[in-house]
Amino acid sequence: MGIIFQDFTKYELTCRENIGLGNINLMDNDVKLQAAINKAYANETVDALPKGIDTQLGVWFSGGVQLSGGQWQKIALSRAFLRDADCYILDEPSASLDPVSEYEIFQRVSELTKGKISIFISHRLYNLRKISSRILVLKDGQLTEQGTHEELMDLNGHYGYLYRLQNNIEFVPNSDI
Known part of the structure; x- marks a missing residue:
């Protein structure tokens, strides 16, 4: 099961570890990690990090990079997509995203959950009408x-x-x- 909540956790870990928590067995599998990043449209965020996927995120540690709310949300979505689950629960998965990113994420989630069980919790009804x-x-x-x-x-x-x-x-x- 892949789950992302509106108030997802921002782990003060590397980007790799943040995403890898979705499936610890795949944390060192760069191909699977990159696929999850692509699914969540997080490529630009990860590519812009000083050390890429191995950049320390957050401010607790020296050299850590603080992300915007939308960037953190894309990392959290990547974590959920790494699981490649049969069932997804998404609680306001686009709450911190700009309108363009929100549209892209809903389109992508619609593609990725075809033939799977997906539960979307949203107050933005326009997006639900096309994917539900x-x-x-x-x-x-x-x-x-x-x-x-x-x-x-x-x-x-x-x-x-x-x-x-x-x-x-x-x-x-x-x-x-």
């Missing part, structure tokens, strides 16, 4: 709606309201919302 075969809507801790994007839009309930709100589309409220 089934959407579950929670409101006040309760499951209130479920279906495809089209089914939920036709239902004109809470999902439809939020989707239209986020995308600046006029909405005629349903009295049940």
Whole structure:
């Protein structure tokens, strides 16, 4: 299982070790590490580091490099992709990313999880509509709606309201919302 949470851990280790924690048996396998880095679009981040993948990350140790929130998130995604799991849980996997990176990550995750179980937790509904075969809507801790994007839009309930709100589309409220 590959998991990335919105509040992922930033390990004060080398970039290699940060990613390698996804599958310790592959920590010294440069080919597999590079594949995970590519999957997460973290190439530019890793390539820009002074010692590449062997650069110390964080500020606890001398010579450590502090990354931006989006760069750390790409390292965390690389860690999850190193696992090559049958099931992925992604909780707001693009929360710290700029819009272009967010789009790229959602497209990549969609490609990489085809034929696998993937659970996305997101408040940004636009990205979910293209990659989800089934959407579950929670409101006040309760499951209130479920279906495809089209089914939920036709239902004109809470999902439809939020989707239209986020995308600046006029909405005629349903009295049940």
